[in-house]
Amino acid sequence: MKPGNEISREAAAASPLHMIDLIRKKRSGGELEAHEIELIARGAADGSIPSDQLAAWLMAAWIRGLSRDETRALTLAMRDSGVKFSSARLGRKAVDKHSTGGVGDKTSFLVAPLAAACGVAVPMLSGRALGHTGGTLDKLESIPGYRTALTLDEFEKVLAKCGASIMGQTDELAPADRKLYALRDRTGTVENPGLICASILSKKLAAGLDGLVLDVKTGSGAFLRRRSDCEYLASLMVSTAEAAGTRTVALLTDMSQPLGRAAGNWIELVECVELLRGERPEYSADVRELSLILAGWMIHLGGEAASAEAGRKRAEQALENGSATRVFMAMVEAQGGDLSVFDEPEKFHRPGATAVVEAWTSGFVAKMDTTALGWAVQRSGAGREIAGEPVDPHAGILFHARRGARIERGQPLATIYATTAEMLAEPEEILKRAIQISETAPRAVPLVGRVIARETAEMQLSSQ
Ligand code: URA
Numbered sequence: 001m002k003p004g005n006e007i008s009r010e011a012a013a014a015s016p017l018h019m020i021d022l023i024r025k026k027r028s029g030g031e032l033e034a035h036e037i038e039l040i041a042r043g044a045a046d047g048s049i050p051s052d053q054l055a056a057w058l059m060a061a062w063i064r065g066l067s068r069d070e071t072r073a074l075t076l077a078m079r080d081s082g083v084k085f086s087s088a089r090l091g092r093k094a095v096d097k098h099s100t101g102g103v104g105d106k107t108s109f110l111v112a113p114l115a116a117a118c119g120v121a122v123p124m125l126s127g128r129a130l131g132h133t134g135g136t137l138d139k140l141e142s143i144p145g146y147r148t149a150l151t152l153d154e155f156e157k158v159l160a161k162c163g164a165s166i167m168g169q170t171d172e173l174a175p176a177d178r179k180l181y182a183l184r185d186r187t188g189t190v191e192n193p194g195l196i197c198a199s200i201l202s203k204k205l206a207a208g209l210d211g212l213v214l215d216v217k218t219g220s221g222a223f224l225r226r227r228s229d230c231e232y233l234a235s236l237m238v239s240t241a242e243a244a245g246t247r248t249v250a251l252l253t254d255m256s257q258p259l260g261r262a263a264g265n266w267i268e269l270v271e272c273v274e275l276l277r278g279e280r281p282e283y284s285a286d287v288r289e290l291s292l293i294l295a296g297w298m299i300h301l302g303g304e305a306a307s308a309e310a311g312r313k314r315a316e317q318a319l320e321n322g323s324a325t326r327v328f329m330a331m332v333e334a335q336g337g338d339l340s341v342f343d344e345p346e347k348f349h350r351p352g353a354t355a356v357v358e359a360w361t362s363g364f365v366a367k368m369d370t371t372a373l374g375w376a377v378q379r380s381g382a383g384r385e386i387a388g389e390p391v392d393p394h395a396g397i398l399f400h401a402r403r404g405a406r407i408e409r410g411q412p413l414a415t416i417y418a419t420t421a422e423m424l425a426e427p428e429e430i431l432k433r434a435i436q437i438s439e440t441a442p443r444a445v446p447l448v449g450r451v452i453a454r455e456t457a458e459m460q461l462s463s464q
Helices: 009-014 019-027 034-046 051-064 068-079 108-117 136-140 152-162 175-187 193-206 227-243 266-276 282-301 308-320 323-334 370-382 425-434 454-462
Strands: 095-099 122-126 164-168 211-218 247-254 262-264 353-358 363-368 396-399 412-418 435-438 448-452
Touching: 019 034, 019 051, 034 051, 034 068, 034 175, 051 175, 051 193, 068 175, 068 193, 068 227, 095 108, 095 122, 095 193, 095 282, 108 122, 108 136, 108 164, 108 266, 108 282, 108 308, 108 323, 122 136, 122 152, 136 164, 136 266, 152 164, 152 323, 164 323, 175 193, 193 227, 211 227, 211 282, 227 247, 227 448, 227 454, 247 282, 262 266, 262 370, 266 282, 266 323, 266 396, 282 308, 308 323, 353 425, 370 396, 370 412, 370 425, 412 425, 425 435, 448 454
Parallel strands: 095 211, 122 164, 211 247
Antiparallel strands: 247 448, 262 396, 353 412, 363 435, 396 412
16 A cells, blocks of 8 residues: 555545545545545535645645646546536637746737637637736737637637637636635645646646647746756646647747747737738747747647648748738637727837836846746736736837847847836836846757657656
């Protein structure tokens, strides 16, 4: 018997389960059976297990860790804790992309229409800004009228009409995660690979996906800092989702600087719409490239291209022939958004106050603390520190110099758009500390590092 497994399989199956026993078992280093984990997920969803017991179990799981079997059982139990969306009636394979979050990460607005324009359905459930990372829903809500709270029927109608829909998590999908994630946030139990994996995948799998592309960020703005942790999490998610029947691949991508030029709400959409309209601004080259690569994988996993490379070529055509723009605009319109704001996007941008941060010395942009830059964006008014706080659609930061760029003293490094003039000082101060200018150029970091598919994931996990 494994340590802590005082309750035998037979006894557990025969006698009623009590949460206190499951807390003790995990606390002592035992491994929970699938039916025990199902009890926890069900109890979290229907409120029958009190929050203090759930929080105690989460802390035990955080400290002791979850085995791969426990992680898989928790993922499936949380997926099954509520209603599930079925993409069967759409007549296309359903594929989504999930990012572990970053600064200026706006690829959703490109990959969803790109993949949809190439024949894949993209039922995308997204989140809100919290702390140093931005939120897709907040960015979309800067379009007047855009509804992120659709019913599942409305979601399906938009998908049938446009091929893509981006909305928020509903109360009905994976309710166990809603309860457990809120508790983890309050009890310091977020950063655990098994819990993160189950939380992210339960929501994605409840959306009825055939394929999933995971964008796992690495570098100074990443959720997990150590590269080995990122690789482990990516492998765990790929292996768990594949075992649940969803074709999945993870890409480790660079977040050692903000992605593209804009970090905020409306200004990120403007950057994407420029790209969708075929413009090729140098500063947005990384957003374009990463979006094409991610969309290529989505199109491949959705069965519309023989390889990710062939999928990328199809995505590039969809960008160039305008079909992706048409999908994006149709989706915005179908979800109530006012398309006229895209006629002259700069005119719609009305920040409360603006300041330009200039280079204080000449040299190379050597290092960016992207997490700190994310906090600067949040302090401008574009993000929130506590769930539920409002955000300013017009706030954010435009970056004018990328990592490795040679700059002269007095050259603009960034433009801050804040809600009020009083809110300019803090982001300005953070920017000055977060950007390092030095005499030597830094080593270039590839935009996409490792690609982890099923076989690589299994090898990585078995070598741990
Ligand atoms: N995002 C989620 O949805 N869950 C986690 O646990 C971490 C990030």
